[in-house]
Amino acid sequence: MIEIENVSKIFNEGEEQAFSALKSVSLTVGKGETIILSGVSGSGKSTLLSLIAALDKPSSGKIIVGGELISKLPDLHASAYRAKHIGVVFQHFNLLEDLSVEENVIVPLIHSGLPLATIQKMAQKSMQSAAIEHKATQSVNRLSGGEKQRCAIARALVHDPELILCDEPTANLDRANSLKFIEMLEMLHGMGKTMIVATHDPLFEALSFVSRVVHMEDGKIVDNVR
Numbered sequence: 001m002i003e004i005e006n007v008s009k010i011f012n013e014g015e016e017q018a019f020s021a022l023k024s025v026s027l028t029v030g031k032g033e034t035i036i037l038s039g040v041s042g043s044g045k046s047t048l049l050s051l052i053a054a055l056d057k058p059s060s061g062k063i064i065v066g067g068e069l070i071s072k073l074p075d076l077h078a079s080a081y082r083a084k085h086i087g088v089v090f091q092h093f094n095l096l097e098d099l100s101v102e103e104n105v106i107v108p109l110i111h112s113g114l115p116l117a118t119i120q121k122m123a124q125k126s127m128q129s130a131a132i133e134h135k136a137t138q139s140v141n142r143l144s145g146g147e148k149q150r151c152a153i154a155r156a157l158v159h160d161p162e163l164i165l166c167d168e169p170t171a172n173l174d175r176a177n178s179l180k181f182i183e184m185l186e187m188l189h190g191m192g193k194t195m196i197v198a199t200h201d202p203l204f205e206a207l208s209f210v211s212r213v214v215h216m217e218d219g220k221i222v223d224n225v226r
């Protein structure tokens with residue numbers, strides 16, 4: 001599903017403040033695998049996720065997702081690739097606070113060209129999967145942290161992506177909500193989704209549905225434990 005070959009990322013390349021955030025990283029992730037990316041703050045986890053999501057491009061190396069070379073996609077194609085294949089859940093949820101839950105959830109479908117009734121049905125289904133449909137009409141700014149996270153999950157799932165990327169998804173959740181989030185990941189794993197979760201959270205250690213913990217240090221993968 002994902003092949004990452006000798007990927008390096010240098011920020012501010014060629015300038016005095018050039019910084020090498022990823023150093024020749026190689027990783028293969030099979031379809032349906034759940035991978036934990038671990039490592040201290042600054043080790044390169046978010047940078048790697050953003051390259052897989054084609055939100056940024058590597059300085060060198062290749063990233064192939066589902067047979068498509070995404071490391072060189074022009075921006076327009078990169079957003080089409082995300083809209084079709086990727087769901088992303090961020091630490092800070094990245095929701096539009098003044099809009100309702102349902103309005104946030106349909107954002108990824110705005111340019112899909114699908115009829116409104118279809119979009120509303122897809123949003124309904126996704127909000128049900130994420131257990132947030134009872135708050136559909138409520139503004140996001142009045143939700144609790146756990147509810148915001150469930151709204152973010154509903155938005156990430158609305159277009160039924162095969163690949164789900166999570167960046168520190170439980171950093172702003174209490175233990176009970178973190179455990180609920182993990183249950184949801186397990187359900188998505190059962191649906192055959194491929195998932196990569198960057199986290200420091202010890203709750204993710206030794207989960208039965210996780211196939212590997214990939215440990216990063218200083219821009220490199222130092223351990224790839226099955």
Ligand SMILES: Nc1ncnc2c1ncn2[C@@H]1O[C@H](COP(=O)(O)OP(=O)(O)OP(=O)(O)O)[C@@H](O)[C@H]1O
Nearest residue numbers: 011012019021039040041042043044045046047048
């Ligand atoms: N746009 C940028 N310009 C310059 N340096 C950057 C940029 N983005 C990230 N970096 C640097 O790259 C390194 C890796 O950052 P990254 O966000 O990938 O780490 P991380 O492992 O995800 O950390 P955290 O757990 O804190 O999110 C850090 O030292 C960071 O300061």
